[in-house]
Amino acid sequence: MRQAAPRCPVFAQRRAAVEPDERRTGRAIWRPARPVRKRAAREYRIKDRNVNTALSTPIACEPIRPTRIVPSLSEDVARGLFGAPRTLPPKYFYDERGSLLFDRICDVPEYYPTRTESALLQRIAREVIETARPERIVELGSGTSRKTRHLFDACAELECHPAYAPVDVCDEVLVASGEALSEDYPWLDVRPFVGDYTAGLGNLPRRATRDLVVFLGGTIGNFTREQATDFLRELRAMLAPGDTLLLGADRVKEPDVLHAAYNDDAGLTAEFNLNLLRVLNRELGADFDLAAFEHYALFNPLESRIEMHLIAMRDQTVTFEGLHDSLHLREGENILTEISRKFTRAQLESMLEDAGLRVVRHYESDAHKFSLVLAEPD
Ligand code: AVJ
Numbered sequence: 001m002r003q004a005a006p007r008c009p010v011f012a013q014r015r016a017a018v019e020p021d022e023r024r025t026g027r028a029i030w031r032p033a034r035p036v037r038k039r040a041a042r043e044y045r046i047k048d049r050n051v052n053t054a055l056s057t058p059i060a061c062e063p064i065r066p067t068r069i070v071p072s073l074s075e076d077v078a079r080g081l082f083g084a085p086r087t088l089p090p091k092y093f094y095d096e097r098g099s100l101l102f103d104r105i106c107d108v109p110e111y112y113p114t115r116t117e118s119a120l121l122q123r124i125a126r127e128v129i130e131t132a133r134p135e136r137i138v139e140l141g142s143g144t145s146r147k148t149r150h151l152f153d154a155c156a157e158l159e160c161h162p163a164y165a166p167v168d169v170c171d172e173v174l175v176a177s178g179e180a181l182s183e184d185y186p187w188l189d190v191r192p193f194v195g196d197y198t199a200g201l202g203n204l205p206r207r208a209t210r211d212l213v214v215f216l217g218g219t220i221g222n223f224t225r226e227q228a229t230d231f232l233r234e235l236r237a238m239l240a241p242g243d244t245l246l247l248g249a250d251r252v253k254e255p256d257v258l259h260a261a262y263n264d265d266a267g268l269t270a271e272f273n274l275n276l277l278r279v280l281n282r283e284l285g286a287d288f289d290l291a292a293f294e295h296y297a298l299f300n301p302l303e304s305r306i307e308m309h310l311i312a313m314r315d316q317t318v319t320f321e322g323l324h325d326s327l328h329l330r331e332g333e334n335i336l337t338e339i340s341r342k343f344t345r346a347q348l349e350s351m352l353e354d355a356g357l358r359v360v361r362h363y364e365s366d367a368h369k370f371s372l373v374l375a376e377p378d
Contacts, residue, residue: 058179059174059175059178059179059182059190059192060192061171061174061175061192061193061194062191062192062193062194062205063193063194063195064167064193064194064195064197064200064203064204065195065200065203066195066196066199066200066203067199067200067201067202067203068199070196070199073092073280073283073284074284074320074322074323076088076089076092077280077284077320077323078323078325081327081335082325082327085334085336086333086334086335086336087335087336087337088276088335088336088337090222090337090338091169091196091198092276092279092280093272093273093275093276093279093337093338094169094170095275095279096170096172097275097278098272098275098276098279099143099170099173101268101271101272101275102143102272103143103144104268105264105268105269105272108264108265108266108268109264110260110261110263110264110265111261111264111269112257112261112369112370113217113218113250113261113369113370114147114217116365116366116369116370117147117216117217117218117248117365117370117372118146118147118150119365120363120364120365120370120372121147121150121151121216121248121372122150122153123363124363124372125150125151125153125154126154126157126158127361128151128154128212128246128361128372128374129151129154129155129158129160130158131244131360131361131374132210132212132244132246132374133160133210134160134162134209134210134211134212134244135162135163135207135209135210135211136162136163136164136165136207136209136210136211136212137151137162137163137164137165137211137212137213137214138165138166138167138204138211138212138213138214139164139165139166139167139213139214139215139216140167140197140213140214140215141167141168141197141215141216141217141219142166142167142168142174142177142192143168143173143177143217144173144176144177145166145177145181147216147217148164148166148214148216149181149184151214152164152181152184152185152188155185156185156187161187161188162209162212163188163189163190163191163209164181164188164189164190164191165191165192165193165204166178166190166192166193167192167193167194167195167197167204168192168194169194169195169196170194171192171194174192174194175192178190178192198231201231201234201235201237201238202234202237202238204238206238206240210242210243211239211240211243211244212243212244212245212246213235213238213239213243213244213245213246214245214246214247214248215235215245215246215247215248216246216247216248216372217248218248218249218250218340218370219248220232220247220248220249220341221249221250221305221339221340221341221342221343222338222339222340222341223341224339225341225351228341228351229351229354229355232351232352232354232355232357233355233356235355235357236355236356236357236377239357239376239377240377241377242376243376243377244360244374244375244376245357245373245374245375245376246372246373246374246375247348247352247372247373247375248370248371248372249343249348249370249371249373250340250341250342250343250369250370250371251342251343251344251345251364251368251369251370251371252304252342252343252344253342253367253368253369255299255301258299258306258342259297259298259299261306262297262299262306262308262340263295263297269295269297269308270294270295273295273297273308273310273337273338274290274293274295274310276310276337277290277293277310278290280320284320284321284322284323285320285321285322286318286319286320286321287318287319288318289316292312292313292314292316293310293311293312293313294310294311294313295308295309295310296308296309296310296311296334297309299342303339303341304341304342304343304344304347305339305340305341305342306338306339306340306341306342307336307338307339308336308337308338308339308340309334309335309336309337310334310335310337311332311333311334312329312330312331312332312333312334312335313331314331315328315329315330315331316328316329317329343371345362345364345368345371348362348371348373349362349373352373352375353378356377356378357375357376357377357378358375358376358377358378359373359374359375360374360375360376361373361374362374
């Protein structure tokens with residue numbers, strides 16, 4: 001049966017307030033496909049097709065115990081927002097509203113990564129499954145598992161029937177997409193884990209199975225070089241001989257293309273960025289005035305990364321119910337809310353090799369826009 005607790009561990013509360021921010025721009029930037037009410041999590045699966053809830057298999061999420069202490073939101077704020085440079089971890093974007101916004105970003109014409117990776121995955125899925133021959137597919141940051149369906153399609157064709165262990169911070173999304181997957185792939189045994197995978201990799205239950213671990217979307221680019229290496233080493237440590245890793249990563253390309261992808265005309269990325277302040281207002285009783293900030297994303301060629309900022313448009317003081325200090329921001333000050341690193345083929349391979357992972361196959365999309373690398377423990 002569905003478990004009562006825990007819900008989204010990152011967010012104590014959730015709000016399904018998905019409304020266009022008309023005030024800032026004078027026009028509706030975006031709208032949900034249909035009204036999002038209490039059952040907003042259902043939207044994830046209804047989005048693609050209609051399924052009969054009554055017939056769906058109940059999905060339970062198993063919490064993963066963190067292997068190390070994860071800072072709370074107020075600790076991250078105290079350290080990141082009050083320090084220099086001002087910064088916050090990008091995981092806080094993904095409350096329910098932020099997850100829905102990200103889903104919509106994936107559909108804007110300028111945001112190429114999701115589309116490109118999905119097409120590439122579709123093309124190579126059979127070969128990946130034939131090579132990895134997985135008994136279990138573990139997916140880190142599975143979200144709605146939309147792209148992963150290409151792997152399941154290939155599994156079905158090849159009559160290879162692995163179990164599926166998606167890992168995500170949001171239990172609603174895991175349950176909703178797990179139910180939809182169980183209906184579409186009746187052979188698929190879906191066993192979700194809920195928790196922060198950057199803190200709990202070591203506690204993912206091991207099984208005597210041949211695992212294919214997938215980490216898609218280019219999220220590895222959100223980590224600094226040091227964080228990425230630490231993370232991949234930890235990942236390497238959980239792989240046994242015979243296991244494989246499929247890693248998706250975005251590639252360096254013309255700055256114009258990168259710039260457009262993080263500055264879409266519809267303003268969704270701006271909304272997504274500003275959503276972070278809504279999260280702080282809600283979770284920490286802060287009083288950020290969203291109209292006093294502007295989204296600013298640029299490609300920094302020296303670091304080969306997109307940097308996403310929120311810029312204060314005027315001097316201001318922000319108070320937090322949950323914190324003693326007030327935050328004083330000057331006009332023009334910036335908060336770094338996300339980095340998204342873009343790799344060369346060689347950088348990607350040496351990053352994996354430094355972590356003790358041998359590249360088995362390096363797949364590239366057309367025009368080398370995006371990479372999917374299949375690797376194994378060396
Ligand atoms: C989901 C982390 C891969 O870095 O491109 C999209 C998030 N940020 N637009 C990315 C994101 C702004 C995305 N990842």
